[in-house]
Amino acid sequence: MKCCVNSGNRIRELLLIVISVSFIMVLLQTYLMSPAQNTPRNSRSMNSENEPSLSVPNGTVIKAQSTKGKYETPVLLLKQLYQVRHQLVEDVCSRRPELFMTKKSNYEMKIDLAIEEKHPVGYCAMPKLASTFWGKVLPGRKKLAHINQTDLTQGPHTLKRPFTFMFVRNPYERVLSGYVDKLFVPNTLFWGWTGQYILQKYRANSTELSLRCGHDVTFPEFFHYLVQAEKGQQKSNAHFSPMYRHCGPCRKKYDVIGHFETFTQDTNFILETIMNETGLDLSVNIDKSVTERTRIQDKIRLVYGMKKKILKCMNFQEALERVWKGLQIRGFLGVKVKMPLSLDESENFSADQIVDVILEARKKSTASDRRSNNKDALTEAFRQVPLSTLEMYLNLYGPDFELYGYEKRPEAIFDRTTVEDKTYRYFKLDHETKK
Structure with a gap:
């Protein structure tokens, strides 16, 4: 009977999480699609529908007034959204204790610290998740700290707990992005490291050119590897390994778990928080990082x-x-x-x-x-x-x-019941040399 009661409580908890997420996302969508009065003026954007876009207020440091008045509700909703994301992670970690004991390698379970002496900021960089963007925007990163060994509240920053954040992405999209980019x-570099290995191990009757270059790995071959x-x-x-092996989500509670799919609003919130708390002006770095050219x-x-x-x-x-x-x-x-x-x-x-x-x-x-x-x-x-x-x-x-x-x-x-499109518009290159 006790088991049934616990099961019922767990179901109710999950339902509350789902309802909360749905409610918050509806409100966020309403806000993000609302008229321009809630949009920072002179915003900059990457201008690409399927790449992270960024809109930030023009000027120097974003002052605290952005969290008052007409901005108070959106900021509150974002904080609630991040809490829901935290709660989901905690719930999964509580049900899967093995995630606390993931195998570690030299690139896993570490935080890239962008440190400003009085106001530390902790960012966990993960491949294929806008790490290049954040590497340009954040100030010089001074050290790596293994989070299973280092308490980020210790050392020279005992007066203030670091503001920490990370980003995640739809796993299918991350896999595809890794294949396309690498x-x-x-x-x-990756043709030699990974491509040659895949073709040697998983392709029968590879040509001499393919084995030497590793340049023509197909997506099914890559996915099998x-x-x-x-x-x-x-x-x-590291570019292809599971996200849960990075950043220790069950070991550390991040202030913000950003999603690639909501990159704009998550990044705006993170930048406002960093600049408000540290006085750093990151706008120059942003200007240099997000132009199309x-x-x-x-x-x-x-x-x-x-x-x-x-x-x-x-x-x-x-x-x-x-x-x-x-x-x-x-x-x-x-x-x-x-x-x-x-x-x-x-x-x-x-x-x-x-x-x-x-x-x-x-x-x-x-x-x-x-x-x-x-x-x-x-x-x-x-x-x-x-x-x-x-x-x-x-x-x-x-x-x-x-x-x-x-x-x-x-x-x-x-769903493989629908007729499969064999045109392969994106990945099959019917190359004909144009003189």
Whole structure:
């Protein structure tokens, strides 16, 4: 009887959490879609539908008045939302004590500390979760602290508890982003580290070029490797390992668990909190980090830095086509806008000229042409993965879905009764050299 009572109480608790989340999200949506009077003036944005966007007030330090008057209710709602997220993590951790004892490696269970002497800020950087953005915005990070060994309230910061935050993301989208950034879009470092290994171990009859370069790993091959690596704890990589293995969510309570899907409002709240409490002016760093040209320049310069190695595996036109497809997957470019560069232009244009071509194509991409790109690419990629492999993935990565409230079996991925689209708009490159 006691067991039944406890079970009933647990069900009621879960129902209350679900109702609270729904209520808060409805209010947040109402606020975020409300007229411009609740929107900070002169906001800056990344302007990409499927990439993190950021809007912050123009000017210097954001003062405390942003939490009063007309902003009081939104801030209160955000705090309630973060409390609900904390409660979900605590509930899962209480039911799954094994999450306290996760295996650790040199990249797991640590916090990247961005320290200002009187007002410490603790940020746990996780791959594929805007860590590059935060690395540019936050001041110089002075040390790494293993959270299972170091109490962040000790040392020189005993007078004030650090404000801590981390970000999480839909596990399916994180996997796809990892594949696109590290294997699909030219990245000779990961081609050598991961691509060669996958092709040697999991592809029969690989060509000599594939084995030497590791440049043509398909998404199903990558996903199979992902499952096997996590299952055997061999040849795993921080960019692809489960989120629950990072940041110690069961060991440390973060002030804010941000979600990639609500990046704008979570980031605004975090920035306001940091600047209000520390007096730091982060607006300059933000200005340098979120412009479209800066973002594209970073991507193109990375590819140009690997150009000599890339040319040993493919011509540079094909390499730029992959970059182009990657920008379409992220929703930066419309899927109908074709890359206009010939082979000669691809090989002889400077990096800045390529950036200009991309930004010009951006102008020709309508919002409706970009809006569903990420969702369509996600469906296209995962529809190629056998259901049996997906089930193995859920068994191994299950805590990520439970801790952070993501749907385990979305219909778009698991419903195989609909006719499968074989056009492969995003990942199959029917490359024809343009003279």
